[in-house]
Amino acid sequence: MTIWSDLEAAAEARPSILSLFDDPSRAETFSAGAGDLFFDYSKTAITRDTRDKLVALALGRGVGERRDGMFAGAEINETEGRAVLHTALRADSPVIVNGRDVTEAARETLSRMEAFAEGVRAGNPRGPGEPVTDVVNIGIGGSDLGPAMATRALAPFHDGPAVHFVSNVDGADIGDTLARLDPARTLVIVASKTFTTIETMTNARTARDWMAGAVPDPGGRFAALSSASGKAREFGVPPDAIFGFEDWVGGRYSMWGAIGLSLMIAIGPERFGEMLGGSRAIDDHFRSAPPMENMPILLALIGLWHHQFCGFPTRAVLPYEHRLGRLPAYLQQLEMESNGKRVAMDGSALVVDSGPVVWGEPGTNGQHAFYQLIHQGTRIVPCEFMVGASGFELDHHHGLLVANCLAQSEALMKGRGLDEAREMLSGRYHGDELERQAAHRVFPGDRPSTTLVYPRLTPSVLGQIVALYEHRVFVEGVILGINSFDQWGVELGKELATALVPIVGGEKSAGDKDGSTRMLVAKIRGWN
Secondary structure, eight states: OOHHHHHHHHTTTTOTGGGGSSTTHHHHHTTTEETTTTEEOSSSSSSSHHHHHHHHHHHHHHHEEEEEEEEOOOOOOOTTTOOGGGGGGOSSSSOOTTEEHHHHHHHHHHHHHHHHHHHHHTTTOSSSSSSEEEEEOOOOOOGGGGHHHHHHHGGGGGSSSSSEEOOSSSSSHHHHHHHHGGGGGEEEEEOOSSSOOHHHHHHHHHHHHHTTTTOGGGGGGGEOSSSHHHHHHHHHGGGGGOOOOOSSSSSGGGGGGGGHHHHHHHHOOHHHHHHHHHHHHHHHHHHHOOGGGGHHHHHHHHHHHHIIOOHHHHHHEEEEEGGGGHHHHHHHHHHHHHOOOOOOOOOOOOOOOOEEEEEOOOOOGGTTTTTTHHHHHHHHHEEEEEEEOSSOHHHHHHHHHHHHHHHHHHHHHHOOHHHHHHHTTTTOOOOOHHHHHHHHHHHOOOEEEEEEEEEEHHHHHHHHHHHHHHHHHHHHHHHHHHOOOGGGGGGGHHHHHHHHHHHHTTSOOOOTSSSHHHHHHHHHHHHH
């Protein structure tokens, strides 16, 4: 048998999670630490033998060699012929690719960003107008989710202008945002690698028109995060406010460089540097720790165990940290755009499932929404909890938060049997009604979860968390044999949307479209 089929058999015969705690060293043996992060995966059905097989699978699929190639600048994004070097944005030592230190340009951009951010934070008006009090970041996907998530997460460290994020082409997004701002006090950052992304540029032109009504040179109130510097200059952005990045930085991996400018303005260059330092610590750990202690590898193997071998179709990310409210959405893109593929690197059809559906919501809100399904639904949802040992406000609130987080993973594992439910209700119900009511109080239990804990959500800790998940996605992709760094799946819908714009607007006929699309276009035209 192959290791893969051995693991399928192990999943079929997996023991109950609670029974594994007959081993008094279970918790210590099935946990790992890196930097400020501590990861407990003991509440899963992974045994020592299963873990050995999973690690052997990773080694056999060349995770170590592929990892070393990524850090060295090998073109592991094979469908686009590119290196994958987002880690170079946070490196503190040279990364030599084809005889050139690729970190030099990254450090130069970072230095320019720091000077720009400090000027804005110190009251530089950036062209006509008054000192900047508000920053609007216009982007979408990786040009929005990363900085938006991190800016919210690090709210206690904000000491610069207020930062707002616009991503949706729905006019309500930018309309609602700009309505409460003063254009004479606002800086607009347009984040688009090509400066052609239709949603981003539509919003950018709307912001420029809004700005033009209040200041004589609206372009002076703009910055651009783009590799297309010529297009940015044509838009009116001053050259000193254009920050580029290399094609080896994918959008969903880009907040460590130019795409993080809005975050840097909010928290300052020093705190931004602490975030980079945290991510760098996980890079070092990923490169040096043995597999049994390597947190990104372990996290990836647990994900594969649950999805590919146990057959659980989704994964819930549940941060018990209000300010990590956007982390599940960020990880949706990171995981599902990276590993939501149907073919292997050589173009052959995958013979196993690729990435799972990733979703989630912060605790304790989720407890009053979808935890009913997690605890008593008919499908098992592996849960990934995370919580800080302390917060920044109201300690008695945080103690309740931590207790809820730990209670949920315990409840998922232990459950509640029918006898216990009968005993709980025996004074209120009798006979058949007792049986009926007791059945509704049964929790099957034996539902897996992991828990990531950290001291407190600082910039360094946030950097560690994000880098951990970046490398987890990479390991999963290597083991599945797919390219985690392209995203061709977003192209077709964009192409069809471009063709539909004049049809929806009545400038072209919908005659060559399918019946459903023709009907919907006619209905929308009629209402308009």
